[in-house]
Amino acid sequence: MTLTTKCPKCDSSSFELNSKTKVKDCRHNLHFIQCALCGAAISVVSDRHNHILEEIAKKLGIR
Numbered sequence: 510m511t512l513t514t515k516c517p518k519c520d521s522s523s524f525e526l527n528s529k530t531k532v533k534d535c536r537h538n539l540h541f542i543q544c545a546l547c548g549a550a551i552s553v554v555s556d557r558h559n560h561i562l563e564e565i566a567k568k569l570g571i572r
C-alpha cells in the first residue's frame with residue numbers, strides 16, 4: 510500500500526487541474542486531474558456532476 514498517488518506513466522506524484530481540455534460532443538465542462546509532469550489524465554471531474562452534488566447537499570442541509 511502506498512500513501513501517495515502516482516502517475517502510471519512517469520511515477521510522478523505531482524498533479525494539476527486542467528480545465529482547458531475539451532472533449533468532443535461533451536456539452537459541459539470537464540476538469541481533468543492530470544500529471545503535472547507528463548500530462549497523463551488521472552481522473553475527471555464533471556462540472557455538471559459537481560453542480561448536481563451541490564444541489565443535493567443543499568437540500569440535505571450539508572455545507
Ligand SMILES: [Zn+2]
Pocket residue numbers: 516517518519520521544545546547548549
Ligand atoms: Zn506523469
